[in-house]
Amino acid sequence: MLEVDFQKKLPDFTLTARFAVREGEILVLSGPSGSGKTTILECLAGLQKPDRGYINLRGKMLFDKAEKINLPPHRRGIGFIFQTYALFEHMTVKDNILYGAARANGRKKREQLLLEVMDLLGISHLQNRYPTQLSGGEKQRVALARALVSEPVLLLLDEPLSALDRNLRERLRGELKQLHKQWGIPFVLVTHCRCEEQLASKVLRPLRFQARVIWTEAEAPQGHESG
Amino acid sequence: MSDEALAALLLSFRVALLATAVASVSGVACARLLARAQFPGKEMLEAVLLLPLVLPPTVVGFGLLLLLGRKGPLAWVFPGQVLFTWWAAVIASAVVAFPLMYQNAKAAFESVDINQERAARTLGAGEVRVFFTVSLPLAWPGIMAGLVLAFARALGEFGATLMVAGNIPGQTQTAPMAIYFAVEAGDYRTAVPLVAIVLLFSFAVIFWLNWWSSNKVVPYALRRRG
Numbered sequence: 001m002l003e004v005d006f007q008k009k010l011p012d013f014t015l016t017a018r019f020a021v022r023e024g025e026i027l028v029l030s031g032p033s034g035s036g037k038t039t040i041l042e043c044l045a046g047l048q049k050p051d052r053g054y055i056n057l058r059g060k061m062l063f064d065k066a067e068k069i070n071l072p073p074h075r076r077g078i079g080f081i082f083q084t085y086a087l088f089e090h091m092t093v094k095d096n097i098l099y100g101a102a103r104a105n106g107r108k109k110r111e112q113l114l115l116e117v118m119d120l121l122g123i124s125h126l127q128n129r130y131p132t133q134l135s136g137g138e139k140q141r142v143a144l145a146r147a148l149v150s151e152p153v154l155l156l157l158d159e160p161l162s163a164l165d166r167n168l169r170e171r172l173r174g175e176l177k178q179l180h181k182q183w184g185i186p187f188v189l190v191t192h193c194r195c196e197e198q199l200a201s202k203v204l205r206p207l208r209f210q211a212r213v214i215w216t217e218a219e220a221p222q223g224h225e226s227g
Numbered sequence: 228m229s230d231e232a233l234a235a236l237l238l239s240f241r242v243a244l245l246a247t248a249v250a251s252v253s254g255v256a257c258a259r260l261l262a263r264a265q266f267p268g269k270e271m272l273e274a275v276l277l278l279p280l281v282l283p284p285t286v287v288g289f290g291l292l293l294l295l296g297r298k299g300p301l302a303w304v305f306p307g308q309v310l311f312t313w314w315a316a317v318i319a320s321a322v323v324a325f326p327l328m329y330q331n332a333k334a335a336f337e338s339v340d341i342n343q344e345r346a347a348r349t350l351g352a353g354e355v356r357v358f359f360t361v362s363l364p365l366a367w368p369g370i371m372a373g374l375v376l377a378f379a380r381a382l383g384e385f386g387a388t389l390m391v392a393g394n395i396p397g398q399t400q401t402a403p404m405a406i407y408f409a410v411e412a413g414d415y416r417t418a419v420p421l422v423a424i425v426l427l428f429s430f431a432v433i434f435w436l437n438w439w440s441s442n443k444v445v446p447y448a449l450r451r452r453g
Contacts, residue, residue, distance in 0.1 A: 088343055090364045160445075
């Protein structure tokens, strides 16, 4: 269970995020660019710092302004799929994936994890390639594999499908759904494209009031928000 | 070749290598700290760090004389007298080589895709691991360029070194100084072999660095383009 209630001042508006994600859910934050979606993900991952409020994951405070808690990203156990995938371009696919497995003890266990996850995502044949030799869909799968071997308790995805062409998007959407079921951890996904909403167990849209943008499920019943 | 010329040659290499080591570690560290930091006075600090690049070497030498002299503010850093020993030559060479290292390393770190560093953090890597496994390898071509330039500058250092280390044959006399004073005295039999050896050595080092970096770095840099 992820519980979020924080505010952050951005150049154009104040961003408020107040929502909860239960185990096994996929929350989709759907809104136009410039509505603070990526900022929310980065605050969850610890790459940015909110000004007020708290972030609680499985009963553990990741960020709490009042208690002056702000765990660094490497201690949050949260996977992040970047929009540009951010694969390490100086490493092979295999080394990219193993990078995430450093926490697993023992070479054997790491290799085992590597084989499992490459098999799961169907990328075993790519293991000796470098990121620039991969297509968009392949990069996406490698990024997922790399995030999953770090055994996160929450996975964040920044526009995971919008960079791909239509056919691929259909397929990867199915794969994401499948993966989510197998892994059993909650996903938070941001998108500006309705095409990704089909994945959601819950969709949030931003509410705008002049210099405030609010992402919440509490005050607005589904279907009545402004986009 | 005379013993003195040989001593000058060996000293030059020792000084240049040590100075490059000092300049590269401090240059890379400063570059990393300043590449993505924002704080008031940053421009000022950077200007100071780059100053030795634009100042005439004699001005750098004079500054070092003041700083390292018996009553200078930095005299306490070194045990005993450091001026007019070969350590002073190392310091002078490191100071003039530092900006080249810093400048190149900073540009290299700034060009690293910030999301790859952030991805490493979300995968459980602390700052030290991120630096050595992601930032440094990705910035490597630029750092290598800085290393080559810093070494060349350190090996060729003349003005500041002469002022702080002097020209004591067998003790602080480096190859550029030996060449200068030999030529000035019309002693070409000393000068020419020194020139030839410095030339060959410099060529070999640059050639090796290029070869090494192209084997280490270019394979993925090329793939990047293709």
